[in-house]
Amino acid sequence: MANKATTRDGHAISRSRRPGRAAAAKVKMQTRGGRARVAGIKGNAAKKLEKPVPPEVAVLFAMPDSVYKTFPECDVWDEARDALKYAGNLPVVAHPPCRLWGKLAHMSTAPESEKELARFAVRQVQRCGGVLEHPLGSRLWDDMGLPAPFEEDAMGFTGMIPQYLLGHKAEKKTLLYVSGLKKDDLPPAFGLLDLLFTRPTHYVATSRRGLKGVFCTEWERKATPPKFARWLVSLAKLCRKL
Numbered sequence: 001m002a003n004k005a006t007t008r009d010g011h012a013i014s015r016s017r018r019p020g021r022a023a024a025a026k027v028k029m030q031t032r033g034g035r036a037r038v039a040g041i042k043g044n045a046a047k048k049l050e051k052p053v054p055p056e057v058a059v060l061f062a063m064p065d066s067v068y069k070t071f072p073e074c075d076v077w078d079e080a081r082d083a084l085k086y087a088g089n090l091p092v093v094a095h096p097p098c099r100l101w102g103k104l105a106h107m108s109t110a111p112e113s114e115k116e117l118a119r120f121a122v123r124q125v126q127r128c129g130g131v132l133e134h135p136l137g138s139r140l141w142d143d144m145g146l147p148a149p150f151e152e153d154a155m156g157f158t159g160m161i162p163q164y165l166l167g168h169k170a171e172k173k174t175l176l177y178v179s180g181l182k183k184d185d186l187p188p189a190f191g192l193l194d195l196l197f198t199r200p201t202h203y204v205a206t207s208r209r210g211l212k213g214v215f216c217t218e219w220e221r222k223a224t225p226p227k228f229a230r231w232l233v234s235l236a237k238l239c240r241k242l
Contacts (some may be wrong), residue, residue: 031065055237058090060121061097066228068093071233084120091180091236092130095102095224119144122177129180129233129239133213133224136160136173140156146177157177159186180239187234 012013055075059068060083068074075090077083096118099108118134122144134140136149147153150162156179162172178186224232 050187055090057087057130057233058124059233060086060092060094060124061117062095063224067224067229068233071229074233084117086124089241091239092121092132093125093229093232093236094125094132095133096121096131096134096140098134098138098140099232101140101143102135103137105139110140115143121145125177126179127241129241130178130236131230132177132241134175134177136175138175141175141177143197149175154181156181157183176235178235178239180241181235185238187231187238 053072056073058077059066059074059076062076062078064078064080066076066078068076073091075088077086097110097114098118099105101113102116107198116133118140121132122140124128124130131228140146141148147156147158149158151158156177159175159176159178161174165190
């Protein structure tokens with residue numbers, strides 16, 4: 001038999017009457033929304049037992065419904081939080097707006113001042129370590145003096161990856177600027193062997209002239225696939241301040 005005591009919150013605690021032996025407590029920890037929770041305990045007692053999961057990576061210029069918000073180790077800065085206010089020291093994954101930096105920039109109605117978001121993102125990646133993602137052909141590289149694809153300098157290096165290898169429906173060739181990491185320390189790309197057995201199923205294009213096939217929706221063009229997002233976070237974790 002076992003008698004019972006209670007906590008200040010009124011929760012019953014079972015104690016064995018056998019001398020010298022405490023009843024074994026099996027507590028299942030669950031992580032949700034960046035906090036570790038104890039299953040089966042509610043109310044004020046549960047709040048006291050919650051343990052915040054400290055952020056490991058800052059994600060700058062994320063979409064409002066970004067998949068990064070489901071990653072407990074990420075401190076996500078979307079438009080509502082204003083990524084320009086970020087002043088932390090965590091390694092960074094940056095997705096600054098690209099519409100003023102591409103081949104169709106002349107068609108964009110965005111204010112010229114929006115370019116400062118990408119410049120700010122580059123400076124944060126160089127300051128904290130991390131990775132910045134932009135479409136292939138982005139003029140940001142010339143503007144900020146970043147190394148050309150597959151080249152490096154004292155501050156970092158540039159790579160190129162087709163996103164379909166990491167979960168995107170379209171090929172979507174993407175430039176990655178990485179700072180605070182050596183090339184040899186890059187994490188392996190998930191699904192890299194897909195290159196041998198699969199091909200893109202969709203197009204990313206603003207015009208369908210001369211193209212036949214299935215096209216990505218506007219949301220699919222802008223969103224980061226979960227597999228690619230997870231790989232970028234794992235990459236940022238390896239980066240350190242210079």
